[in-house]
Amino acid sequence: MTKIDIYDSTLRDGAQAQGISYSVEDKIKIVERLDELGIRYIEAGNPGSNPKDLEFFSRVGALELKNAKIIAFGSTRKVGVAVEYDGNVQSLLLAGTRAVAIFGKCWDDQVTGILRTTLDENLSMIGDTIRFLKQKGLEVVFDAEHFFDGYKANSGYAMRTLGAAAEAGADCLCLCDTNGGSFPEDVFEITGIVAKRFDTAIGIHCHNDGELAVSNSLMAVKAGATQVQGTINGIGERCGNANLCSIIPNLQLKLGFECIPPSNLERLTSLSNFVSETANMAPNEKAAFVGKHAFSHKGGMHIDAVQKHPASYEHIKPELVGNSRTILMSEVAGRSTLLARINAIDPTLNRDSPETRRVMDRLKQLEYEGYQFETAESSFELVVRKILGKYTPFFNLKEFKVIANEPAANGINSTAMIKIRVGELEEITAAEGDGPVNALDMAMRKALERFYPAIRDIKLTDYKVRVLNSDAASAAKVRVLIESTDHLESWTTIGVSTDIINASWLALVDAVEYKLVRDQERLVRH
Numbered sequence: 001m002t003k004i005d006i007y008d009s010t011l012r013d014g015a016q017a018q019g020i021s022y023s024v025e026d027k028i029k030i031v032e033r034l035d036e037l038g039i040r041y042i043e044a045g046n047p048g049s050n051p052k053d054l055e056f057f058s059r060v061g062a063l064e065l066k067n068a069k070i071i072a073f074g075s076t077r078k079v080g081v082a083v084e085y086d087g088n089v090q091s092l093l094l095a096g097t098r099a100v101a102i103f104g105k106c107w108d109d110q111v112t113g114i115l116r117t118t119l120d121e122n123l124s125m126i127g128d129t130i131r132f133l134k135q136k137g138l139e140v141v142f143d144a145e146h147f148f149d150g151y152k153a154n155s156g157y158a159m160r161t162l163g164a165a166a167e168a169g170a171d172c173l174c175l176c177d178t179n180g181g182s183f184p185e186d187v188f189e190i191t192g193i194v195a196k197r198f199d200t201a202i203g204i205h206c207h208n209d210g211e212l213a214v215s216n217s218l219m220a221v222k223a224g225a226t227q228v229q230g231t232i233n234g235i236g237e238r239c240g241n242a243n244l245c246s247i248i249p250n251l252q253l254k255l256g257f258e259c260i261p262p263s264n265l266e267r268l269t270s271l272s273n274f275v276s277e278t279a280n281m282a283p284n285e286k287a288a289f290v291g292k293h294a295f296s297h298k299g300g301m302h303i304d305a306v307q308k309h310p311a312s313y314e315h316i317k318p319e320l321v322g323n324s325r326t327i328l329m330s331e332v333a334g335r336s337t338l339l340a341r342i343n344a345i346d347p348t349l350n351r352d353s354p355e356t357r358r359v360m361d362r363l364k365q366l367e368y369e370g371y372q373f374e375t376a377e378s379s380f381e382l383v384v385r386k387i388l389g390k391y392t393p394f395f396n397l398k399e400f401k402v403i404a405n406e407p408a409a410n411g412i413n414s415t416a417m418i419k420i421r422v423g424e425l426e427e428i429t430a431a432e433g434d435g436p437v438n439a440l441d442m443a444m445r446k447a448l449e450r451f452y453p454a455i456r457d458i459k460l461t462d463y464k465v466r467v468l469n470s471d472a473a474s475a476a477k478v479r480v481l482i483e484s485t486d487h488l489e490s491w492t493t494i495g496v497s498t499d500i501i502n503a504s505w506l507a508l509v510d511a512v513e514y515k516l517v518r519d520q521e522r523l524v525r526h
């Protein structure tokens with residue numbers, strides 16, 4: 001199997017995405033997770049751009065990484081400045097990494113129009129910088145900015161920039177589709193020409209402005225590139241970078257290249273969720289391979305087919321990338337769907353078991369009351385467990401009270417008091433919050449944390465309210481959906497009531513109980 005070096009830029013190019021700002025702590029954690037997955041290069045930032053990055057480089061230098069090399073990123077020397085006096089090149093050295101990436105221009109118009117220098121000076125800037133860094137004993141990746149556009153405008157000059165880098169000793173020539181507008185056939189053709197011309201390793205760095213970053217990266221590999229740059233979940237400025245969560249499984253499972261140790265592939269989904277969470281972005285449920293819906297099925301016939309012949313609606317086994325098949329619950333899905341969900345909890349039951357009938361009846365009843373379990377599978381699992389007797393309550397609610405405090409001081413406008421019982425012990429706590437549901441959530445956690453410390457890991461990531469039968473005015477029911485996550489997975493729970501606080505309470509309790517049930521299961525399995 002040909003090995004492909006995966007080069008992650010989640011912390012550098014990915015950090016350019018709107019709304020993303022990682023703390024040093026976040027970055028360290030991401031580095032550790034990327035290293036565990038088996039990523040070869042981690043581009044960690046530009047030490048010249050801010051002091052936070054230098055602090056990070058000194059901390060990351062102390063980590064003992066198993067697979068990854070840390071890369072500091074910067075540019076070639078400036079126009080007319082000797083390389084040894086160039087501030088940015090100096091700060092690259094200060095980062096103390098064993099490998100660096102520098103970007104340089106390859107598009108003639110940009111050299112004359114933006115850098116406002118001569119084409120020859122640009123070649124010297126590339127050559128001087130790389131030669132200097134090689135003399136310092138560093139591994140050097142040359143990021144050929146705008147390479148494909150530059151090649152189309154003036155192929156001779158674009159090739160000379162690569163020639164300057166190769167001659168100076170660059171270890172990899174990385175071709176960049178900087179504005180993300182290239183097409184796969186062009187990337188394939190041009191990468192092929194470059195790969196034939198140079199002995200140096202070729203890399204590919206694509207942006208997703210035409211929704212083609214993954215295709216373009218795959219085509220570059222087919223044409224001879226052996227290093228692929230991208231980010232986890234494709235995060236990055238504008239429409240993002242090439243998504244490594246799609247590139248890695250496509251290369252490894254479909255095209256027969258080795259990007260990471262095969263046994264690590266099943267960590268991909270959890271890494272994807274981890275990065276979304278750390279970047280404080282809602283995970284993309286529709287993401288290929290790692291999304292929550294990537295292997296979810298709805299509708300009776302599909303489900304029958306996918307169970308008899310998985311390949312009919314699943315292009316790979318979900319477990320290969322650490323994902324899992326989800327059967328969306330609904331009355332229309334029919335009994336085989338239901339049975340699959342029931343069998344996940346008790347494999348001995350069949351279509352005709354009385355328990356299956358009871359679950360079916362209960363589901364119909366709940367759907368009639370306004371529940372719908374298509375997204376709230378976790379609440380559904382709890383319903384099934386309760387009917388099958390596979391559930392012991394973790395706590396009992398004695399009572400709760402929620403008080404609104406208006407006018408609000410600093411956004412804290414609600415107080416909740418809660419009384420619960422766990423075994424023989426009773427706990428009363430109160431908490432304040434931004435809104436009654438938040439106050440209630442805080443009070444419940446405070447009360448339960450003493451008994452179940454794992455509750456601290458739960459984060460609520462989404463809260464949705466929908467008014468049902470709205471023609472009934474104030475007596476209308478509301479349906480609350482709550483999405484939670486704990487680093488390992490995310491789950492959705494539901495509550496329905498004529499009272500929004502009560503509906504929220506039901507969904508909150510399910511969220512906590514589901515987490516505790518799952519933790520219990522994991523304990524049993526290990």
Ligand SMILES: [Zn+2]
Nearest residue numbers: 013178205207
């Ligand atoms: Zn980029």
